[in-house]
Amino acid sequence: MAVGESGITVMQLAVHRKDNRKKNQRRWRHRLVALGTLVILAGVVLAFFEWREQIGSTIAAARRFVFDNAYFSVREIQVRGGNKVGGNEIIAMAGLRHGMNLWDIEPADIEKRIVKHPWVRRVLVRREFPRRVVIEIEERKPKAIVAIGKLYYVDADGVLFKEVVRGENVQFPMLTGIPSEELGAFDPAVRRRIQDALRLGDLMAEDSHALSEIHFDAPDRLVLYTMNHPVALHMGWGDWEGKLERLDRVLTLWKGKEERLGSLDVSFRDQVVTRFRRVPQ
Numbered sequence: 001m002a003v004g005e006s007g008i009t010v011m012q013l014a015v016h017r018k019d020n021r022k023k024n025q026r027r028w029r030h031r032l033v034a035l036g037t038l039v040i041l042a043g044v045v046l047a048f049f050e051w052r053e054q055i056g057s058t059i060a061a062a063r064r065f066v067f068d069n070a071y072f073s074v075r076e077i078q079v080r081g082g083n084k085v086g087g088n089e090i091i092a093m094a095g096l097r098h099g100m101n102l103w104d105i106e107p108a109d110i111e112k113r114i115v116k117h118p119w120v121r122r123v124l125v126r127r128e129f130p131r132r133v134v135i136e137i138e139e140r141k142p143k144a145i146v147a148i149g150k151l152y153y154v155d156a157d158g159v160l161f162k163e164v165v166r167g168e169n170v171q172f173p174m175l176t177g178i179p180s181e182e183l184g185a186f187d188p189a190v191r192r193r194i195q196d197a198l199r200l201g202d203l204m205a206e207d208s209h210a211l212s213e214i215h216f217d218a219p220d221r222l223v224l225y226t227m228n229h230p231v232a233l234h235m236g237w238g239d240w241e242g243k244l245e246r247l248d249r250v251l252t253l254w255k256g257k258e259e260r261l262g263s264l265d266v267s268f269r270d271q272v273v274t275r276f277r278r279v280p281q
Contacts, residue, residue: 069101075131080136084139085137089117090137105133122138124136143173158194175214175216201224207244207248211225222234229258231263243267246270262278
């Protein structure tokens with residue numbers, strides 16, 4: 001066996017060269033695999049973008065077909081629940097017209113416009129596909145009238161919602177004794193007091209004692225005047241049912257002679273304080 005100057009035999013040199021060839025082959029194989037992978041990935045990416053453009057174009061075309069299609073043109077506009085406010089007025093406030101595309105209508109925006117009308121308490125707008133818009137109105141109902149420079153309606157929520165104009169119904173109790181600045185400030189506490197007083201007014205009406213005036217004499221005193229009897233009824237606050245029972249007993253005793261009564265105070269528990277009118281001598 002031949003030995004070189006460096007001490008490496010011919011056989012060892014041959015093995016070494018063979019190993020180098022194998023390493024080079026593996027290295028090139030890895031490079032080819034990596035290059036092939038990159039080519040495949042590039043093809044996939046290009047195909048994806050082309051597919052996405054096609055899908056986007058298809059979606060855009062479908063969107064145009066739906067949103068611009070005359071099939072969804074408004075043919076019917078219904079207004080339900082409005083008595084004080086006419087349907088044409090509501091439709092004008094809504095900005096609706098026949099021929100509009102139903103998809104272009106935003107119910108929430110329309111509701112915000114309509115609810116600004118003083119008679120409107122709540123409003124619900126909905127689209128009924130393919131061609132109808134429905135507007136449902138809940139109107140405010142006057143429960144009393146208050147005077148602060150002018151006359152205004154008050155609803156069961158204690159809200160001053162509209163000035164009373166000539167020709168409108170004024171057969172409601174007058175609310176008196178509340179400072180105008182408190183009424184105008186929409187104080188929640190004042191509104192609650194008005195709500196309670198109006199509930200009492202409803203109980204009185206159910207008991208055949210329709211009211212002509214509800215006077216807020218003090219934070220803890222409420223004075224009522226009925227349509228039937230010119231008697232001041234001092235009610236206080238709370239326990240309305242019990243107080244009405246005591247009131248009815250006294251009025252029954254004085255039936256036909258109510259003109260002699262100046263006032264009845266039922267704000268005390270289990271008793272009624274009666275004050276008589278002075279009889280001219």
